[in-house]
Structures are given as C-alpha cells and as structure tokens.
Amino acid sequence: MNLKLNLIAMQTIVRKEMIRVLRIWVQTIVPPAITMTLYFIIFGNLIGRRIGTMDGFDYMQYIAPGLIMMSVITNSYGNVVSSFFGAKFGRHIEEMIVSPMSNATIIIGHVVGGVIRGLLVGLLVTVIALFFTRLEVQHPLIMISVVLLSSTVFALAGLINAIFAKKFDDIAIVPTFVLTPLTYLGGVFYSISLLPEFWQNVSKANPILYMVNAFRYGILGVSDIGIGTAYAILLVFVVGLFTVCLVLLNRGVGIRE
Amino acid sequence: MKALSIKNLTKTYDNGTEALKGIDFSVEAGDFYALLGPNGAGKTTAIGIITSLVNKTAGDVEIFGHSIDTEIAAAKQCIGLVPQEINMNLWEKVQNVVLNQAGYYGLDRKLAYERTEKYLRALRLWEKRDDNARSLSGGMKRRLMIARALVHEPRLLILDEPTAGVDIEIRRSMWKFLREINAQGTTIILTTHYLEEAESLCRHVAIIDEGRIIEDARMSVVLRKLQREVFVLSLVDPIHEAPVLDGFDAQLIDDHELEVEKSTEKSLNDLFAQLADRNIHVLSLRNKANRLEELFMRLVENKQDGLEEAAGA
Numbered sequence: 139m140n141l142k143l144n145l146i147a148m149q150t151i152v153r154k155e156m157i158r159v160l161r162i163w164v165q166t167i168v169p170p171a172i173t174m175t176l177y178f179i180i181f182g183n184l185i186g187r188r189i190g191t192m193d194g195f196d197y198m199q200y201i202a203p204g205l206i207m208m209s210v211i212t213n214s215y216g217n218v219v220s221s222f223f224g225a226k227f228g229r230h231i232e233e234m235i236v237s238p239m240s241n242a243t244i245i246i247g248h249v250v251g252g253v254i255r256g257l258l259v260g261l262l263v264t265v266i267a268l269f270f271t272r273l274e275v276q277h278p279l280i281m282i283s284v285v286l287l288s289s290t291v292f293a294l295a296g297l298i299n300a301i302f303a304k305k306f307d308d309i310a311i312v313p314t315f316v317l318t319p320l321t322y323l324g325g326v327f328y329s330i331s332l333l334p335e336f337w338q339n340v341s342k343a344n345p346i347l348y349m350v351n352a353f354r355y356g357i358l359g360v361s362d363i364g365i366g367t368a369y370a371i372l373l374v375f376v377v378g379l380f381t382v383c384l385v386l387l388n389r390g391v392g393i394r395e
Numbered sequence: 396m397k398a399l400s401i402k403n404l405t406k407t408y409d410n411g412t413e414a415l416k417g418i419d420f421s422v423e424a425g426d427f428y429a430l431l432g433p434n435g436a437g438k439t440t441a442i443g444i445i446t447s448l449v450n451k452t453a454g455d456v457e458i459f460g461h462s463i464d465t466e467i468a469a470a471k472q473c474i475g476l477v478p479q480e481i482n483m484n485l486w487e488k489v490q491n492v493v494l495n496q497a498g499y500y501g502l503d504r505k506l507a508y509e510r511t512e513k514y515l516r517a518l519r520l521w522e523k524r525d526d527n528a529r530s531l532s533g534g535m536k537r538r539l540m541i542a543r544a545l546v547h548e549p550r551l552l553i554l555d556e557p558t559a560g561v562d563i564e565i566r567r568s569m570w571k572f573l574r575e576i577n578a579q580g581t582t583i584i585l586t587t588h589y590l591e592e593a594e595s596l597c598r599h600v601a602i603i604d605e606g607r608i609i610e611d612a613r614m615s616v617v618l619r620k621l622q623r624e625v626f627v628l629s630l631v632d633p634i635h636e637a638p639v640l641d642g643f644d645a646q647l648i649d650d651h652e653l654e655v656e657k658s659t660e661k662s663l664n665d666l667f668a669q670l671a672d673r674n675i676h677v678l679s680l681r682n683k684a685n686r687l688e689e690l691f692m693r694l695v696e697n698k699q700d701g702l703e704e705a706a707g708a
Contacts, residue, residue, distance in 0.1 A: 140468065146501045150497075153498075157491070228482070229480060229481075230483050232482045233495065233499060234499055237500055238472045239501070394450050
C-alpha cells in the first residue's frame with residue numbers, strides 16, 4: 139500500500155467533509171446548538187431546580203456531560219451517514235471507488251470527518267453549558283479519550299448505515315428508532331442507581347450508558363459503571379465496527395454492482 | 396505493450412442477466428479504440444469492471460500488466476474514467492471537483508493546483524473555477540468530467556459516451572482535444588452512439604452485442620468489409636427521371652437530388668463520366684449513411700437473422 143498516496147487521499151476526504159460541514163452550517167452546527175440550549179433551559183433550569191441534586195451535583199451540572207456526549211454522538215453519526223449516502227445517491231462515491239486509495243482510507247477519512255463535526259458541535263454545546271452551569275474537568279485525559287472513541291464508534295456506525303441505505307428513509311430509521319431511544323435511556327438525564335435492579339441490568343446492555351458515564355467521570359468524577367469496562371467496550375466497538383466497514387467495502391456492498 | 400487485456404470476462408447480475416458472456420479483447424498502448432454496441436450490449440458493464448465500479452463474475456483484466464485481482468491500486472492509478480452519467484458533487488466548486496480527484500490519486504496540493512489549472516484551462520473551464528458545478532451547462536459538466544479524469548495524467552483514458560447531448564461545436568472541440576491527448580501518448584477507449592465520431596477518431600474498433608464481441612479489428616479493415624456505399628448527389632439542373640447507369644443503381648429523390656448506390660470496386664470517376672454523357676452535372680455529393688453505422692447495423696442485423704434462423708430450425 140502506498141502510504142503517502144493514502145495519507146493525501148485521507149486529508150482530501152477530511153478537507154472535503156469540513157468544507158461540506160461549514161457550507162451547510164445552518165443544517166450542521168445551528169440545530170444542535172438550539173436543541174441543547176432548550177434542553178439546558180427546560181430540563182436543567184426549569185425542571186432541574188425542582189429535582190435538586192443527583193450524585194452530589196446540581197441537576198444542571200449532572201446532565202451537562204450527558205448532553206454534550208449526546209450532541210457529539212448524534213453529529214458524528216449524522217455527518218457520516220448523510221455525507222456517505224449523499225455521495226452514493228449523487229454517484230460521486232464513484233470518484234473514490236475508481237481511485238487507487240484503499241478502502242481503509244475511505245473509512246478513516248469519513249470517520250475523521252464525522253469525529254471533527256462531533257467535536258465541533260460538542261465544543262459549542264460545552265460553551266452553551268457554561269452559560270448555565272460550572273464545569274470543572276476532573277480527568278481531562280479520560281474526557282478527551284472517551285469523547286474521541288465514542289464519536290469514532292458512532293461515525294463508524296453511521297458509515298455502516300450509509301453503506302446499506304438505499305433511500306433517504308433508510309438513513310433516518312436508525313437515528314430515530316435506535317440511536318435516540320438508546321441515548322435517552324443511556325443515563326444522560328438520570329443515574330441508573332435510581333432504577334430497580336432489573337432495569338439497571340437491562341441498562342447495562344446499552345453501550346451509550348458506558349460512553350455517557352465515562353465522559354461524566356472525566357468531567358465530574360462520578361460514574362455508574364467502571365471506567366475500565368467503558369474503555370474495553372469502546373475499543374471492542376471501534377475495532378469491531380471498523381472491521382465490519384472494511385469487509386463491506388471490500389465486498390462492494392452498497393457501492394458496487 | 397498492452398494498455399488493456401481482457402480474457403474470458405463474464406458478468407451475471409444478481410437478477411440473472413448475463414451482461415457479458417466471456418469477452419476477450421486487448422488494446423495496444425497509444426491506440427484510440429472504439430468500443431461500440433447497441434444499448435444494453437454490455438459496454439458500460441465492461442467499463443465498470445475495468446474501473447472497479449462493477450464486480451466481475453469471472454475472467455481476467457490487466458491494465459498495463461497490472462491485474463485488477465492482485466494489483467488493484469497500480470491498475471487504478473493507470474486509468475482515468477469519464478463516465479456516461481454525471482457523477483460529480485454538483486454542490487462543489489468546479490475547481491474543488493478536480494482538486495479532490497487529484498487528492499484521491501495522491502497528488503500533493505501544489506501539483507494538484509497546477510494540474511487543475513492546466514486541465515481547466517485546456518477544457519475552457521478556468522473562468523468557471525469558483526462556480527458551483529451545478530451551475531454549468533451539460534456540455535461544461537462533461538468537459539469538467541474530462542478534466543477530472545485527466546488530473547492524475549492517466550496512461551489509459553476511458554470515455555463512456557462523452558459527447559452525449561453535447562452540441563456539435565463543443566463536440567468537435569472535444570474531438571480535437573482528445574486527438575491531442577492521444578497524440579501525446581494517452582491510450583483512449585471510447586464508447587459512443589455517434590458512429591461518425593468513432594470513425595473520425597478511432598484507429599481500432601470492437602463491436603459488442605448481447606454480451607459478446609462480434610467484431611474486433613483495425614478501423615480500416617472493418618470499413619473495407621462494406622461492399623456497397625450510397626451517395627446523394629445535388630444536381631445543377633433539374634431532371635424528371637432517374638438515369639439508367641451501367642453498374643450503379645440510381646433513384647430520384649426530387650428533381651435536384653439523385654441517390655446512387657455503388658459497389659466499393661466501382662469508381663466515382665466512372666459515375667461522373669456516365670452522368671456527364673447524359674448531360675447531368677453534379678453540384679455536390681455526400682455519403683447518405685455513415686459507413687461505420689451501416690456496417691454496425693449489418694453486423695447486428697445479421698446476428699439477429701442468424702438467431703431467428705436458428706430459432707426457426
């Protein structure tokens with residue numbers, strides 16, 4: 139494999155993705171900022187004042203890491219699924235397929251694009267959160283590594299969705315019926331210690347729970363689950379989903395007749 | 396050296412359609428090669444397999460000696476593709492469409508800018524470089540796809556109906572450009588429905604029909620197979636009856652136009668001499684049908700007749 143060629147090709151995909159995100163900033167940057175502002179006002183400020191504290195933090199502080207992670211996850215996923223499916227739909231995916239860059243490069247380029255958008259939106263939501271509450275980062279390396287790994291997982295998942303998608307409906311189904319419920323049930327708004335034991339165990343089957351809690355641990359220093367377990371799950375998902383993407387593209391699923 | 400070598404290539408789609416039934420052909424380096432055939436003959440499938448857009452069912456494809464099975468990156472590096480359908484991101488700036496493709500082929504940014512300018516200028520699109528691709532006319536989009544395909548300076552350029560829907564002026568300027576590219580050493584494979592275009596540009600022709608190659612030879616050899624030609628003569632003075640000519644079949648189209656069919660052995664001098672004897676003076680003449688088109692139709696029709704006979708038997 140020609141490393142230099144693939145590196146330049148990857149940079150090209152990332153640059154193209156960034157141009158796309160900034161060109162349609164009204165669709166990519168503004169909506170999550172507005173949504174998260176509403177979450178902070180309604181759940182954090184208005185309802186949160188009546189809830190009191192959770193795990194020793196006021197409710198606004200408690201939900202802030204989860205809301206930041208939620209925006210990172212949905213935007214990493216959304217960027218890759220819409221960009222890759224858009225390229226399939228407009229047939230300009232062919233520009234990449236006919237080129238000598240490897241399929242791994244196509245995957246990494248799109249994932250990096252998705253991660254950057256996720257982080258960009260996450261940063262914006264963090265700034266918004268700071269208007270409502272105070273956040274003192276307890277474990278910065280854990281916070282950064284968890285957000286990077288989580289956005290990578292969801293960027294890869296978005297790519298798989300886009301590979302199989304045949305129409306625009308197909309790229310909306312997973313976020314609506316899978317991603318959103320898992321995120322809401324992933325401990326963004328509550329500690330699972332509030333749940334009966336059975337539902338606590340059910341919640342532990344939700345991978346987003348580990349991401350939200352590990353990220354919350356990075357910022358607030360509290361978590362419902364072990365951080366080691368969260369890292370193990372994140373790494374397994376990154377390797378597993380990357381392998382699935384590579385196998386699918388090598389077989390030409392969704393991109394070649 | 397062979398720019399392209401295809402052996403026993405077959406493609407059966409998931410729905411059971413056999414698009415290619417074991418085709419063999421090769422293209423010499425530096426050649427200008429026409430791949431012709433009716434709609435659905437298998438041309439685009441063959442090009443799709445060569446360029447990795449379609450998975451083959453069986454067979455071997457080598458590009459400048461690089462197998463698409465074992466040296467896919469090296470094989471792809473040699474190819475530039477201008478597809479039949481517009482397949483660029485229409486929301487991108489014209490310049491970025493070409494720059495991105497340069498990046499996908501590993502050109503560093505400085506060289507990518509230089510080549511982008513070179514080919515956008517050559518294809519008269521440089522002034523449009525900051526416009527969105529969607530704002531271009533159909534002909535401009537096709538020229539942009541040629542610039543994109545050339546930016547990494549491929550040794551083999553494949554054009555799948557590049558002039559479809561393009562007006563005659565732009566088509567001729569594209570022909571001139573392609574001749575220049577070919578003269579500089581780029582091997583070109585062209586599919587087109589304009590057989591005049593293939594006859595004018597290409598030195599070698601293969602005709603594919605129903606997934607099989609039914610003709611593959613030098614253009615001059617193929618055209619010599621035509622036994623008869625038809626000319627339309629414009630006459631200086633009106634006539635009211637077609638003349639009887641020795642060795643020619645003449646039919647009156649109207650009082651100023653005469654259609655004459657001749658065998659390839661008979662000379663036009665003989666025709667003019669006979670017409671002059673009858674005091675018929677010719678103002679101008681033109682070929683009624685494109686020669687390649689006629690041959691193409693005969694080959695395809697003969698094949699169908701053969702199939703019908705076989706079915707009848």
